[in-house]
Amino acid sequence: MSTFSGLNTAYSGLVAARKGLDVVGQNISNANTVGYTRQRVTTSAVGSLAETGQLTSGLRVGEGVSVDGIARLGNAQLDAHVRNSAAAAGYTAVRANSLSSIETSLNEPGENGISAKLDEFWAGWQELANGSDSATPAALLLSTAGEFTTMIAQGYQVVSDEYSSVRGDLGSMVTELNTAASQVAALNVQIRTTLATGGSANELLDQRELLTTTISALTGASVVAQSDGTVNVLIGGNALVSGGTASALAVSDAETLDDAMGGGTVTLAWADLARTAAVTIDGGEIAGALTLLAPSGDLVTAATGYNNFATDLKNKVNEIYTTGKSSTGAPSSEFFLSDTSKPAALGLYVVPTKGSEVVAGDIENGGAYDGSVADAIAQLGAGQATNADGSVASPNTKWSDFVSTIAVATQSELQQANLASTTATYASSQQLANSSVDLDEENVNLLMFQTAYQGAARVLTAVDEMLDTLINRTGLVGR
Numbered sequence: 001m002s003t004f005s006g007l008n009t010a011y012s013g014l015v016a017a018r019k020g021l022d023v024v025g026q027n028i029s030n031a032n033t034v035g036y037t038r039q040r041v042t043t044s045a046v047g048s049l050a051e052t053g054q055l056t057s058g059l060r061v062g063e064g065v066s067v068d069g070i071a072r073l074g075n076a077q078l079d080a081h082v083r084n085s086a087a088a089a090g091y092t093a094v095r096a097n098s099l100s101s102i103e104t105s106l107n108e109p110g111e112n113g114i115s116a117k118l119d120e121f122w123a124g125w126q127e128l129a130n131g132s133d134s135a136t137p138a139a140l141l142l143s144t145a146g147e148f149t150t151m152i153a154q155g156y157q158v159v160s161d162e163y164s165s166v167r168g169d170l171g172s173m174v175t176e177l178n179t180a181a182s183q184v185a186a187l188n189v190q191i192r193t194t195l196a197t198g199g200s201a202n203e204l205l206d207q208r209e210l211l212t213t214t215i216s217a218l219t220g221a222s223v224v225a226q227s228d229g230t231v232n233v234l235i236g237g238n239a240l241v242s243g244g245t246a247s248a249l250a251v252s253d254a255e256t257l258d259d260a261m262g263g264g265t266v267t268l269a270w271a272d273l274a275r276t277a278a279v280t281i282d283g284g285e286i287a288g289a290l291t292l293l294a295p296s297g298d299l300v301t302a303a304t305g306y307n308n309f310a311t312d313l314k315n316k317v318n319e320i321y322t323t324g325k326s327s328t329g330a331p332s333s334e335f336f337l338s339d340t341s342k343p344a345a346l347g348l349y350v351v352p353t354k355g356s357e358v359v360a361g362d363i364e365n366g367g368a369y370d371g372s373v374a375d376a377i378a379q380l381g382a383g384q385a386t387n388a389d390g391s392v393a394s395p396n397t398k399w400s401d402f403v404s405t406i407a408v409a410t411q412s413e414l415q416q417a418n419l420a421s422t423t424a425t426y427a428s429s430q431q432l433a434n435s436s437v438d439l440d441e442e443n444v445n446l447l448m449f450q451t452a453y454q455g456a457a458r459v460l461t462a463v464d465e466m467l468d469t470l471i472n473r474t475g476l477v478g479r
Contacts, residue, residue, distance in 0.1 A: 005063060006463040012064030013456030016043050019067050020449035024442050031437040035210040037074045038437045039202055044068055072202040076225070078431045079209060082424075083216035083223065087283040089417070089424040090217040094288030095298070096417035098166055099410040102302050105158040108403045114155065115403070117148045118396055122381025128360050129371030129378060138355030145335075145350045156306040156345035163257040163292075163299045170266065170289040171251055177218050177240075177286070178248040178271075180211045181233065185246035187211070188230040192244075195229045215240070220283025236280025247272060249279060254293065260300050261343065266293045298409065305402040306345035313395045314338060314348060316380055324359035324373035332359035332373075 020041045030036040046063040107113040124141035187208040194201040208231065215221045215233055221240060224232045233241035240247055248271035254264035268279040268290070281287040292299050314336035321335040335358075339347030352358050361370030380394050 007460065007467070009062070009064035010456050010460035010463055012046065012066070014453060014460065016041070016065045016067050017449045017453035017456055019070075020445070021453065023070055024446050024449060027437045027442050028439065028446075031439055031442075035206050036437070037072050037202065037206050037209075037435040040071045040073060042068045042071050070200045070202060072205055073435055074205070074209070075431070075434050078427070078434055079213075080223070081427045082431050083213050083221075085420070085424040085427040086213055086217035087220035089420040090285035091220070091283045091288040092413060092417035092420045094166075094169075094285045095292060096410070096413040098162055098292050099298060099406070099413050101162050102159060102299075103406050103410040105155060106403055106406065108407075114148070114151050114399060115396070117144070117151055118399060119381060120144050121148050122378050125374045125381075126378035128358070129374035135355050138358040138360070141358065142350060142352060142355060149336075149348045149350060152306060152310050152348060153346050156303060156343060159299055159303045159306065160257040163260065163303075164255075166289050166292050166299070167255055167266065170286065170293065173218055173286050173289065174249050174251045174268070177215060178246075180214050180218075181241050181246040181248065184208055184211045184215070184231070184233060184241045185244050188241070189244040191229045201229065216284065218284045218286050219281050220287060236278075236282055238277050238279070247275065257299065257303055258343075260293060260295055260297075261303060263295055265295055266290060302406060303343070303345070305405070307343055309395065309398055309402060310338070310345040310348045312398050314344075316395060317377055320373060320376045320380070321359065323362075323376075325362045 023041045027038050043065050124144045128137040191201045191204045212223045219235045221235045230243050250271040252267050254260045254266045318334040324332040360374040361372040
């Protein structure tokens with residue numbers, strides 16, 4: 001009996017070595033597969049079975065090796081760190097990219113920015129005030145003013161376009177989220193079934209880990225492992241995925257900047273109307289987009305800044321300009337007006353259409369060459385005009401404050417994005433160091449299992465020869 005037991009022991013060694021070679025081959029084949037986690041065959045020694053009888057020898061060695069399973073060498077803590085850092089990186093990246101677009105469009109400081117054109121506008125008024133012949137300076141002033149209002153409108157339009165872009169991206173993010181949630185639920189079912197039947201679900205676990213990382217990068221979701229091998233994915237404490245069931249989100253309202261300026265709010269809700277719980281996004285790209293699109297968000301704030309600047313400029317210039325009088329004694333009309341059907345920054349336009357219509361002073365009382373009004377307007381740019389409370393009345397100051405606000409917010413967000421990206425990269429590198437395939441290590445394992453297979457085969461051959469002698473040659477010795 002013990003001799004036949006030796007056959008089984010050697011055979012178990014062959015099986016274990018062969019399974020080890022299969023796992024090494026799988027690792028090497030997927031060395032460059034994104035998301036693949038290396039695997040190892042797990043074995044344990046089989047103890048000896050007690051025997052009784054006259055022919056037993058008493059002490060016995062074990063009965064070989066048992067292949068217990070194929071371990072996936074992942075680390076739940078490192079995986080969670082990757083998900084958390086991906087959520088932070090996604091949140092800051094969306095905000096930094098959007099704010100950077102707005103800041104870039106300002107062209108400040110530089111000759112193509114509104115500051116330079118604003119200085120040119122004030123200089124045009126000063127030229128008009130100093131010149132004895134007002135025809136040419138007035139024509140140049142109108143040209144500058146027209147370019148100026150166009151630049152303000154273009155700046156506002158950049159913000160409007162950025163809002164539409166982020167709003168469109170948000171819809172795409174929600175679609176991606178819903179798709180990933182459905183796939184996680186489907187994988188949950190497959191993994192649960194595979195594990196229940198004693199199979200290996202390692203590759204399915206790799207796929208699910210990639211999807212949950214994507215979901216966390218989008219929403220800051222948390223992942224809770226269950227005893228049956230499934231996971232629940234939670235956003236804001238509510239289940240997005242529970243076992244084999246996935247919920248979906250829907251985004252609505254405030255599709256344009258005009259909607260948001262009117263108080264409209266982008267709404268996230270469960271696509272299943274039976275679910276009335278509020279959708280709370282803790283982090284990730286979707287949360288970053290929502291902060292940008294909110295009525296009090298950065299894009300609405302930027303658009304409001306353009307409107308306030310346009311309104312302030314119009315009021316301050318008109319306040320002085322309307323004090324002028326033509327040669328007939330008639331007071332001059334406004335220099336700037338706004339189309340009330342549009343936002344102030346888009347609707348701002350210049351009233352005079354030709355140089356002869358521009359009023360530089362009180363021609364009735366000050367003479368044909370009076371430039372007092374033009375000079376007073378020029379002083380707005382020089383910063384010498386003041387408000388009733390003593391503060392500087394120059395629109396330059398208002399524009400400078402607006403640019404500074406955008407620049408500070410952008411710089412802060414870029415710094416946070418860089419830190420978050422560095423953290424995410426470090427977390428990912430730690431995860432890869434633990435779970436990725438090392439070809440040098442796999443080559444060593446390949447030789448180890450190959451040698452083990454050859455050794456087990458030699459043992460099997462030796463036992464087979466022993467049995468052949470025992471069965472076929474016993475009693476024939478000496479004949």
